Amino acid sequence: MPLLTATIIVPWRNASHFRLSGTHFETPQRDPQNKKLPHMVTDHIERKLAAILHADIKDYSRLMGEDEVGTLRMLTAHREITDVLIQQHRGRIVSTAGDSILAEFGSAVDAVQCAVEIQQALKASNAGLPSARRMEFRIGINVGDVMVEGPQIYGDGVNIAARLEALAEPGGICVSGTVYDQVENKLELGYEYLGEQTVKNIAKPVRVYRLQREAQAPAIAQGTGDTSSPLPSPALPLPGKPSIIVLPFVNMSNDPEQEYFSDGITEDITTDLSKISSLFVISPNSAFTYKGITAKVQDISREMGVRYVMEGSVRKAGERVRITAQLIDATTDHHLWAERYDRPLTDIFSVQDEIVRRIVTTLKLQITLQEQGVIVGKHTDNLEAYDAFLRGIDCFWRLTKEGNAEARHLWEKALALDPQYAEAYAWLGGTYRLEWLFHWSGTPQTLERALELAHRALALDDTLPFARTLLSHVYANQQQYAQAIEEGERAIVLDPNNADSYAFQADILISAGRPEEALSAVAQAMRLNPRCPAFYLLQLGAAYRMAGRYAQAIATLKDTISRSPDLIPALVILARSYIEQWAVQQNPNGEELEPALAAARRALSLNDALYWSHTILGYVLLHQKQYDQALAATEQAVVLAPAEA
Incomplete structure (x- = not known):
């Protein structure tokens, strides 16, 4: 997992997993006298987070006016399709009043997959009809907090889904920014950012994304419920080892x-x-794109470029745990072994060790004496501490001030339960570095605290890759690049299949002025993590810029921003790439700096508390000879970070 370098602000996966449901009804009006919601007991209002799908038919009134019986017959046929797909994607239909459909889902991923498949199925159903008689749905999807009353739910989370549906094109899908944040790295779909939209009865503008019409979703075989993996990917060659x-x-x-x-x-x-x-091991980031999807192992093998696929399940009940696991040769679809482990919860670590050893034996892997000790590294004997550690990981990857604080609390709890828990010290150090990176507090000692905790973790376990990675990041932030690169190399030796370690090493190599080595490191990261997060592309673009390959840098960074529109470092480096490309031209035209200015202003609009945004804006304005404005922007950067700007 990444810990974030000074220019990275996106995680490899969103660690949140929600219980979700939804409906389309508008929020009920309050009585101005008693301020109570109708039909609800305000003292005991149940709330939950919901993934809400709202669909409506274009020109339904016109269709009914022209042929009432035929339209109802067509609506019934379409409903049979949508009802099956919603059920197959673990959804629940809340309401089908008139021509609308309201459904709730257990996750944003399920809702989006279902929506895309509905549109594909209805497009096929409409194919043989005259354009004037086609029944096309518009779909909006939102994730938000709702109030529950029996089978119905109310609130802005519901209303936004309805407003998104109104923004969608016939046959199209619009999703909110909260949905996009959940599915961006889990589904390989095309997204077009429509900006912040002001919608009726919603106080704040809503980030809106349109799913590109050519996007494909996992196909469902009729009557089987079988789903394929996301978008077909180009086949990757098998490595020269298992x-x-x-x-x-x-x-x-x-x-x-x-x-x-x-x-x-x-x-x-x-x-x-x-x-x-x-052994060649695919990153969890790419593996988790198959979460909740039934895919053929042959497709996974082709898309990830691996021979073996391991799958399993976990059932935790009281003080018992049942783990099933099976290893499959995807090139032959042969099951090499399968095992079920029914154990006390206290045996959880030994079960994990047994699974790893079984794979080593089955694949006849050659492991060194050092690796024999590392791969069965001890976590903790305290199950409560382990549980707190896992919950902390979930909070940390929210990458919010609140999530960071909760993660810190959980890891401090883990260490109170087991003061020898090396991993907990390393990740606790990560919270301090994240606090320093995002300027979440004015405490100047946060980076030093991160360094102290990294050393404490290594004193307990000097084979802990994440502690080496943390140490590498801190040294890089202190501009001690030789030490940072050395620690990064140690992390890679200890964990040679950790894709993020290569991506982070690339970031440090860029900072040290070694772009060609950085490009090689990014390439290795992207092979280990084929469905990589946006920050890998950020590093690739930054390395191209450092190498003077500006056209490639600009193209890569624009791709990065299309995937993650709010990624400030990508905007900053894009602006700088435009400036440097302009500067090396024989007859530079001042108008060619406009894209740089647009990128710099976009970065500033996202967060005006980061000195980088003010610095790059000043840099652009300077080259446009707007000296007073350039000076003002630069002075603001100095105010925000006197020691860094």
Whole structure:
């Protein structure tokens, strides 16, 4: 997992997993006298987070006026399609009043997949009809907080979904920014950012994304419920050594709140395997794009470029845990082994070790004596501390001030339960570095605290890759690049399949003025993580800029921004790339700096508390000979960061 360097602000995956539901009804009006909602007991209002799908038919009134019987017959046929797809995607229909459909889902991913498949299926159904008789749905999807009353729900979260539907084109889908944040790195779909839209009865503008019409979703075979993986990807060649992907273990517990636990098991097993140099292991970031999707192992093998696929499930009940696991040769679809482990919860670590050893034996892997000790590294004997650690990971990757504070609290709790828990010290150090990076407090000692905790973790376990990575980041932030590169190299030796370590090393190599080595590191990161997060592209674009390959830098950074429109470092480096490309031209035209100015202003609008944004704006204005404005922007950067600007 990444810890974020000074120019990175996007995680490899969004760690939140929600219990969701939804409806389309407008928020009920309050009585101005008693301020109570009708039909609800305000003292005991139930709330939950919901993924809401709202669909409506274009020109339904016209269709009914022209042919009432035929339109109702067509609506019934379409409803049979949509009802099946909603059920297959674990959704629940809340209401089908008139020509609308309201459904709730267990996740934003399920809602978006369902919406795309509905539009594909209805497009096929409409294909043989005259254009004037086609029944086309517009779909809006939102994730938001709602109030619950029996089968119905109310609130702005509901209303926004309806407003998004109105913004969608016939046959199209619009989603809110909260939905986009959940699905961006999980579904390989095309997204067009429509900006912040002001919608009726909603106080604040809403970020809106349109799913591109050519985007494809996992296809469902009629009557089977079988789903394929996301967009077909180009086949990747198999590495010259055994290769594997560990798919997300399915949470079989009755409690969806235990999702973090099954995800944690998946990542622990992946991490242990990743430390074996004779094995090629796909990053969890790419593996988690298959979460909740039934895919053919042959497709996974082709898309990820691996021979072996491991899958399993976790059921945690009281003080017992059941883990099932199976290893498949995807090139032959042959199951090499399958095992079920029914154990006390206290045996959770030994079960993980047994699974890893079984894979090593089955694949006849050659492991060094050092690796034998590292891959079965001890976490903690305290299950309560381990549980707090996993919950902290979930909070940390929200990358918010509140999530960071909660993660810190949980890891401090883990260390109170087990003061020898090396991993908890390393990740606790990560919260201090994140606080320093985002200027969440005015405490100047936060980076020093991160350094102290990294050393404490290594004193307990000097084979801990994440502690080396943290140390590397801190040294880079202190501009001690030689030490940063050395620690980054140590992290890679300890965990040679950690894609993020290569991406972070690239960032440090860029800062040290070694772009060609950075390009090589990014290439390795992207092979280990084929469905990589936007910050890999950010590093690729930054390395191209450093190497003077401005056209490639601009193209890559524009691609980065299309995937992550709010990624400030990408906007800043894009602006700088435009300036440097302009500067090397024989007869530079001042108008060619306009794209740089637009990128700089966009970065500033996203966060005017970061000195980088003011610095790059001043840089652009200087080259446009707007000296007073350039000076003002630069002075503001100095005010925000006197020691850095």
